[in-house]
Amino acid sequence: MISRDSIVALSSGRLPAGVAVIRISGPQTRFVVETIAGGIVKDRAAVLRKFRAPDGAVLDSGLIVFFPGPASFTGEDVAEFHVHGGRAVVTRMLETITGFDGVRHAEPGEFTRRAFLNGKVDLVETEALADLVNAETEAQRRFAVQNAEGVQSQLYLSWRRRLIHARAMIEAEIDFADEDDVPGSVSDTVWSDVRAMIDEIDRHVAGFRAGEIIRDGFEVVILGAPNAGKSSLFNALARRDAAIVTDEPGTTRDLLEVVLDLQGLRVRLTDTAGLREAAGKVEAIGIEKARAKADRADLLLLLQDVTEPQAVSSIPSAIPALQVGTKRDLLDGQTAASADRRYDHVISVVDGTGVEGLLAEIGRRATHAAGSAGDILPSRLRHVELLGEANRHLHRAVDERAIGQELRAEELRLAADRLGRIVGAIDVEDMLDVIFAQFCIGK
Ligand SMILES: Nc1nc2c(ncn2[C@@H]2O[C@H](COP(=O)(O)OP(=O)(O)OP(=O)(O)O)[C@@H](O)[C@H]2O)c(=O)[nH]1
Numbered sequence: 087m088i089s090r091d092s093i094v095a096l097s098s099g100r101l102p103a104g105v106a107v108i109r110i111s112g113p114q115t116r117f118v119v120e121t122i123a124g125g126i127v128k129d130r131a132a133v134l135r136k137f138r139a140p141d142g143a144v145l146d147s148g149l150i151v152f153f154p155g156p157a158s159f160t161g162e163d164v165a166e167f168h169v170h171g172g173r174a175v176v177t178r179m180l181e182t183i184t185g186f187d188g189v190r191h192a193e194p195g196e197f198t199r200r201a202f203l204n205g206k207v208d209l210v211e212t213e214a215l216a217d218l219v220n221a222e223t224e225a226q227r228r229f230a231v232q233n234a235e236g237v238q239s240q241l242y243l244s245w246r247r248r249l250i251h252a253r254a255m256i257e258a259e260i261d262f263a264d265e266d267d268v269p270g271s272v273s274d275t276v277w278s279d280v281r282a283m284i285d286e287i288d289r290h291v292a293g294f295r296a297g298e299i300i301r302d303g304f305e306v307v308i309l310g311a312p313n314a315g316k317s318s319l320f321n322a323l324a325r326r327d328a329a330i331v332t333d334e335p336g337t338t339r340d341l342l343e344v345v346l347d348l349q350g351l352r353v354r355l356t357d358t359a360g361l362r363e364a365a366g367k368v369e370a371i372g373i374e375k376a377r378a379k380a381d382r383a384d385l386l387l388l389l390q391d392v393t394e395p396q397a398v399s400s401i402p403s404a405i406p407a408l409q410v411g412t413k414r415d416l417l418d419g420q421t422a423a424s425a426d427r428r429y430d431h432v433i434s435v436v437d438g439t440g441v442e443g444l445l446a447e448i449g450r451r452a453t454h455a456a457g458s459a460g461d462i463l464p465s466r467l468r469h470v471e472l473l474g475e476a477n478r479h480l481h482r483a484v485d486e487r488a489i490g491q492e493l494r495a496e497e498l499r500l501a502a503d504r505l506g507r508i509v510g511a512i513d514v515e516d517m518l519d520v521i522f523a524q525f526c527i528g529k
């Protein structure tokens with residue numbers, strides 16, 4: 087696809103910075119570079135130049151790198167101006183470049199969109215690039231890099247190839263049905279392979295939560311009676327005074343969240359209002375929110391003050407939970423030892439007992455829930471939905487023998503089509519705006 091417009095944007099981060107990278111892509115790129123950098127520059131080499139406006143005024147000096155299409159990120163002519171990262175420098179550079187005919191500011195994700203339209207990356211790789219740009223933890227980075235390199239796409243494409251092959255075999259059998267030399271057992275082999283693929287797809291889809299944990303974080307919710315020491319633990323794990331702590335029951339009313347990086351994984355920890363029946367209006371709303379949050383958690387920390395244990399009701403039972411005794415420092419040696427046997431962890435934020443151990447256990451649970459490094463997992467709900475549709479067609483193909491081989495083959499085509507839509511091999515115009523809206527400008 088040849089674009090008529092050229093697009094330009096600041097591709098590097100927040101200003102001021104040591105260096106800012108301004109990227110341009112499109113047919114006017116070569117002319118813009120020659121004008122601003124004062125003549126042609128060597129392909130794909132960083133060249134030091136003085137940058138000037140068309141009227142000759144010096145803008146800055148810096149490096150220019152020119153990537154002639156199609157061997158560039160977008161597939162078009164692309165150039166990068168590396169300038170001093172001051173706000174005025176960047177503003178003036180952008181004003182100058184957009185002053186050329188046919189050059190305008192890029193929209194979010196527009197460089198990547200052009201790369202996709204020119205066949206440089208497929209849709210899943212595109213989504214992985216967005217994840218890579220947003221990655222904050224090591225696990226997010228590893229997952230995104232693997233998918234940006236096409237590991238996930240390869241899986242979908244290999245299923246798609248198997249289905250195209252299966253359909254060809256079935257159609258061949260239909261065409262040569264009256265001839266003797268085509269063994270009837272071909273279709274048996276094909277259908278059993280399709281059945282196996284249904285299981286493979288199901289197993290892959292089952293990993294979606296693990297992928298979400300890597301991308302969005304493992305949800306840990308602290309619950310317990312008022313004054314159990316929830317906010318104190320929350321602050322200890324966050325290593326700062328994020329929540330107010332007082333000896334008054336009912337201090338915390340709203341949900342409070344911090345994000346931790348545990349063993350390279352993103353963990354979202356939420357402090358909640360103490361659960362009790364008699365509560366004022368605001369607190370009652372807080373308690374409602376706490377329960378709703380707990381229903382969606384991956385792990386609950388159920389806190390109880392070991393000096394005056396209070397039971398709390400209606401804790402969601404389906405969610406894994408750790409029983410945590412608090413304020414261990416207030417017990418003498420013997421009662422403390424007996425408390426240690428009654429809880430999974432007994433902690434004190436005063437002397438620090440048990441806090442590291444609890445943190446390590448949360449990290450282990452998160453790591454376990456995120457699966458093994460290198461697992462191929464669906465990384466978007468979009469993938470899971472299309473995989474689900476593919477599997478519905480495959481089920482119809484293998485289970486509904488009564489509809490005949492021709493319609494069963496058609497179901498295989500529809501399933502292959504859904505897999506094609508995931509990577510963007512076919513008919514995805516309607517999805518592009520949604521996908522590219524996830525990007526920042528300049529990517
Ligand atoms: N000695 C001791 N006191 C603690 C410990 N943890 C919390 N406390 C005290 O217990 C009281 C309640 O602590 P918070 O952390 O506010 O309890 P909470 O569960 O958040 O209470 P609400 O927000 O009201 O539900 C405060 O006075 C804390 O200083 C501990 O490990 N040892």
Ligand SMILES: [Mg+2]
Pocket residue numbers: 316317318329330331337338358359360
């Ligand atoms: Mg609190």
